[in-house]
Amino acid sequence: MAEEYIEPDTIVDTDGQVDLLGQYFQTLHSIVEIALSQDIEIQSLIYDPCTHNKIVKKAIRLRREFICDADETKCKGHLELGYFEDISELDKVASWTVVFEASDEFKKISYRRACKEYKTDDxxxxxxxxxxxxxxxxxxxxxxxxxxxxxxxxxxxxxxxxxxxxxxxxxxxxxxxxxxxxxxxxxxxxxxxxxxRLDPNFFSTDQPMARFQEDSIVPANPRWFSDENLRNGDCDYGRYELLKRSATSENSHAYLEREVKDVRSLEFHAKRSEPGYLSMMIEELPRSDDSSGLMVGRCIHLDTTDPMAVAPSEAKIKHLDLAINVYEDADRQERLANTLQHGKSAKASYRTHLLRIEGIPFFAVFEFSYMFFNSKCLLKEMMEGLGVEILDELSNLKCGQNSDPLSH
Incomplete structure (x- = not known):
């Protein structure tokens, strides 16, 4: 059953005039809360509001009052998609702008909620x-x-x-x-x-429909290190970037990963603090200028208590974690200004673990990297830098020379 929408109080400035901008953002926030509480995609809610028609039309009407050239430029390509028919061009721009801005707010709130600690009242x-x-x-x-x-x-x-x-x-x-x-x-x-990690904000007594998946990953059948010790070579740090000059139509995979998936870099850091303990961290970062104000890093951390003399083919991971690190506003710049070269860098605004698995082969780190990270091109370059035999699934990628790797 749909929630009944309660009209927010009118916001008035000190001169007694209605503050349209403040009222718009309050209305926008209400739309996001409806989408979150009823598990509706923002674009679907704006395009087909059904019982929420009143609040959606109010947001569009308010946003129309301060449309600028930048809004029109941003919406230009979307106006040709055929959505929002039978309304004026100005209302179409306002509608798409509401979609963009509500989506940014939805993303912020969703990640904050997704990363919070479990509570009994979830x-x-x-x-x-x-x-x-x-x-x-x-x-x-x-x-x-x-x-x-x-x-x-x-x-x-x-x-x-x-x-x-x-x-x-x-x-x-x-x-x-x-x-x-x-x-x-x-x-x-x-x-x-x-x-x-289960979504703390969702439970249903009836079997829900699955989310639409853009693609599926076919797991690799990897071949890993040569039969040497866990410190293969002397490389314990590396950074690889997807560069704009290489993300061209000729290098199709690099182009897709940079321009569509918005991946920018992949870093790793490995440290053996003592002969019987090694830890490793890998983090993939997207573009830092997302309009939501967020930069969501995908992170793998693992450790092993096997000594240096143990061959990788025989070594076991003590535990491996998959996690997301969410850097918001100023924390984005702090993370970009600090690398993993000396271990953990800037602190995330908030983060959560997604999966933990214990007692698996050391080589599994690359299989999880293949499944978890968005950039296969940068993973391929990292494996080359580590002296790892490249997976068959990565060998034919059209990546070109994507990065200027830093490694030590």
């Missing part, structure tokens, strides 16, 4: 309270980490994409965790302790 645990007891316990203290749930407590076999079955109904994976990663890891390492 919809997920209100729907199935038993899941709260399945939250991962930290090894050091035995206290809950409030981020991940033991995969043994849910059933994802026989359900589409990100949908999982609980004892009381249905939950779903966090949107940044591709279901194929979970399914592949369970198929390959069924006995490995595995923890996953």
């Amino acid at each position: 919809p997920l645990f209100l729907g199935d309270p038993d899941l709260y007891q399945s939250i991962r316990k930290k090894e050091e203290t035995g206290t809950p980490d409030f981020e991940l749930i033991d995969i043994a407590s849910v059933d994802f076999s026989g359900y589409p994409n990100e949908v999982v079955k609980t004892t009381k109904g249905f939950a779903r994976l966090c949107s940044d965790l591709d279901a194929i990663i979970v399914r592949v890891s369970r198929a390959k390492w069924p006995s490995a302790r595995t923890f996953i």
Whole structure:
């Protein structure tokens, strides 16, 4: 059943005049809350508002009052798509501008909500309270980490994409965790302790429709390091960038990754603090000027307690994490100004783990990288820099010389 929309109070400035800009942003926020609470895409809500027609029309009417040349330029290509027919050109520009600005706000709020610690009053645990007891316990203290749930407590076999079955109904994976990663890891390492991030804001007693997936990833059959020790060569840091000059139509994969997927760089840092402990971090960063004010990094962290003398083919990962690091506003620039060369760099505005798996082969880091990161071109260059035999699935990519790698 749709929520009843309550008209927000009129905002008045100090001179007694209606503050149209303030009222617009209040209305925009209301639209985002409707989309979040009812699991509706922003564009669908604006284009076909149904019971929310009043609030959507109000947002368009308010935004029309301060349309500028920059708005018209940004919307120019979208005006040819055939949406928002039978209205004036100005209203079409206003409609698309509302879509863009609501989408940016939706993205901000969604990531803040997705990264918050689990609480007993989250919809997920209100729907199935038993899941709260399945939250991962930290090894050091035995206290809950409030981020991940033991995969043994849910059933994802026989359900589409990100949908999982609980004892009381249905939950779903966090949107940044591709279901194929979970399914592949369970198929390959069924006995490995595995923890996953479930969306704390979603629960349904009825099986929901799966989200549309733009593409699916076919897992690689990798061939890894030569039979040497875990410190293959002396390279423990690297940075690779997708450069605009190389992301051309001739280098189709690089072009897609830079111009469509907005990937900009891939960094890794490996450190053996003692003979019996090695940790490694890899982070992929997108463009830093997204209109939402966010830069969402995809991060892999792992460690192993196998000594240097152990061959990679025999080594085991103690644990491997997939996570997202969200850098907002000024934190974006701080992260760009600091690399992973000396370990962890700038602190994320907020972050969360998506998956944790324990006791798997060391070589699995590249398989997870292939499934998790958006840029296959930069992954290929990183593997070349590490002296790793390139996967067959990466060998024919049209990447060109995409980056000016830094490595030490």
